[in-house]
Amino acid sequence: MKRTAVESFLSGLPSIRALVVGDLMLDEYLWGNADRISPEAPVQVVDVKRHDLRLGGAGNVINNLLRLGCQVDVASVLGEDEDGKLLRRRLQELQVGIDGVQQVPGRTTSRKTRVLASNQQMLRIDRESCEAILGMQEDALVAYIRRQMNHVDVVLLSDYLKGVLTPLVLREIIDAGRQAGIPVVVDPKGSDYSKYKGATLLTPNRKEAQLASQIEITDDATLRVAGRKLCRELDLDVLVLTRSEEGMSLFKRNGTEVDLPTEAREVYDVSGAGDTVLCLFGVGLAGGLSLEDTAYLANVAAGVVVGKVGTSTVSPHEILEVVEGQHLDTDRKIKSRCLISAEMQQARERGRTIVFTNGCFDLLHVGHVKYLQKARRLGDLLVLGLNSDTSIRRLKGAKRPFIDQEERAHILAALDCVDYVVIFDEDTPLELIREVRPHILVKGGDYQPDQVVGKEIVESYGGHVELITFVDGKSTTNIVEKILQAYQE
Template identity: 45%
Template sequence: MKLDFSKAKILVIGDVMLDQYWSGSTQRISPEAPVPVVKVQDDETRLGGAANVALNLKALGANVELAAVIGDDEAGILVKQLLDKQNIMTHFHFGEQPTIRKLRILSRHQQLIRMDFEEPLLAKTAESFADNISNIVKNFDLVLFSDYAKGSLTAIQKMIQACNSAGVQSFIDPKGDCYQKYSGATLIKPNQSEFCQIAGQFQDTAELTTKAQELIQSLQLKHLLVTRSEEGMALFTPEQEPYFLATQAQDVYDVTGAGDTVIATIGAAYANGYSLKDALHFANIAAGIVVAKVGTATASLAELSDKLHLSQRHQGYVAPSKQELKELVQQAQQQGKKVVFTNGCFDILHSGHVRYLDEAAKQGDKLIIAVNSDESVQQLKGPTRPIVPLQSRMELLASLSCVDWVIPFSEETPRDLICYLEPNVLVKGGDYQPHEIAGCDCVWDKGGKVEILSFWDGFSTTQIVERIQTSIAEEQNDEN
């Protein structure tokens, strides 16, 4: 998939800050207090807050501009210079307060302390800023609000209304305990802690869904996205099933700015015509790239494209238990995917098997293969079978590009497994009638389909074994 986020115009509005990093070695404890002494060897300045969101969008190749309130001071000059260096156009409103600075002291890639330099933004400054920016939102395809509760978005409701009047999408990364100011937005993206602060604690996904839909209704939102750290993301839309996206395993060095990356990637993708579900998938990968870096960082379009390519490479999975496979099936079905089930011995894997499985996979989005255990193969095929043991057969099947999940079964038929997993499509090869297929009743009861596929002529494990035996016998006769 070739990604392109350059077509739409995006405006980022929010709290801008300057992130400073002083880093060096730590080899002793101070004699003045029980704290480490850092010998500063490096001094780095980066864009933070809404400016980092804009920087993330720029790194993704998006057409982005930034609106914010900053101070008429040295830090504000540095912010402007860093943005100019990235060719990001700015719409700055200069307030009486100094530009926000955050100074982090690090040693060996670990943050030891953070010092914040900031003063509250005057209400009249925030109102004036909102008045000015409301006049330009009509020039953009999407407005992305980055709220760090520093005051720039005190009058955000005025800007949301301007977006709605102009037919412009508005995405919000929220902050604080008052969400009424976000009413009417297209999407808001609280993390789970922020969501619970507003909607209350929940015990399971059903209660989470109920609370999310109530919040959507009260704020008149089109979408609510809850980011759940290691549990992934949950997208809620009125009158639709929730969409749950699992996070990707990733070495984490620093989560600073990961939320900026998520909202920036979602905004960039959605504004440029990708579906919201695809946008979440891209954001999930981009966040994984960023947390592997130290400090406020971005994911480039090249990095995202490369990771996306790697994620799309096939990695079939041999499920360790039917319970775990059940969870994977349910997750896929919640995402609107159609799960296909087939079964067999697959003793000596040959091209007939591959062609059949490829055809089976085309009946849906995810393919499960249930494989007969060694004992059941022996009962079906005789005492000399299987030729290839169960674990090896499953690993071979999992390596096929058309196969997603492989699981063994030892019963006479896989009916119990089919009824437990509840696939959308049951596929069998051969001269059967649908009602003769084990498990067909369970599939039909759930509104699924049963498909009969033809085996490819000229391919048979038994024939292969017989030819091998004949060849060995002929070689022995020649030697004699």
């Protein structure tokens, strides 16, 4: 996946609204030292030094979505107890929509308390209700979810078998998603996957797939048999079977299978990696990515999460850092329109002088190079606005350009004097200049100052225009004429 495509997708995440439905809980961590044995019984005494209370279960899915920048609503059922009130307050503080969260008298809100000493978990205490929610609670939950289908881009189901996602609730959600054309992505649990039939996508791991398919997975062949069976019998668009250190395998409705190797990283803790995969597939489908590109980003994100200790999330910046490390320097310099404004704001805050120029740069020659080197010397960084193929055809005719925009962008990005390359589709770079807000606007010496597009904008905030003379006799037209003459002879 191209870096610019990753940038463009990640920058669009704040516009995605996700609905999370499932089992909310509190994860409590008590950290301490265990240096002695209790006189009351042959057990270790933990001297608690630190206490941490986090959103768990479906709450970790919410945390992942928020870290990615998405808007989030949640639907669930809690107890009408102090933990239920606390959980609602935490969600409100995070600006999560909680109109779909019910509180029921007599139900215990899930709290899992983990006692840790010397970086080892010594004990876990669970306080929760696991019985299925009642019919009236199911009806209220379903009614809310059906109303929200007109306002969300994706539904993520986080099932921990605590009674919220009953077979009826699941059936109604999946049917509503199909009717509205909204993807329903599920992190499944248990051995009976029939309740998830018709969902868009499921993300079981190898152990879960073995349990649900009733096929013992011992090698690649049996894994594929299990994956195909689940995808077919559950009427899924795609099954994503996560394979731990072996990456993941995708089984599509049309019979296509795709394997993705894991992103090699040092593994510290796999907690929460499944939630991260669920979220990336959800927002990828909502954001219009292809399944392969979505799987690639989910793989990258999961690789970041397992490199952290404790249930963790991943930010767009962390994903982009990994993607950058997989590409050449030229890719790093090619920026999408949606991100260049933020990049330049950071540059201004650091006191850097921004120079901007633009052009087609079709058949790069020494005149272009000398021009760009002179422009770069005027400031601290040079942003080059590059005409797209379609804009060149409008300006220069159907036979141009000779070299497509991706190749031209990489050739220009390979020059030391060019810091950023941004492709634009318009006939002029006026809108791009508004986004970059350069201190210095550079154009060729064959222009008069008043002819330079963007002059008024740049001068309005104290910037100025510089004209640089091209090297005589060096032009794309001259190169084309020499080639034609040589081959005609």
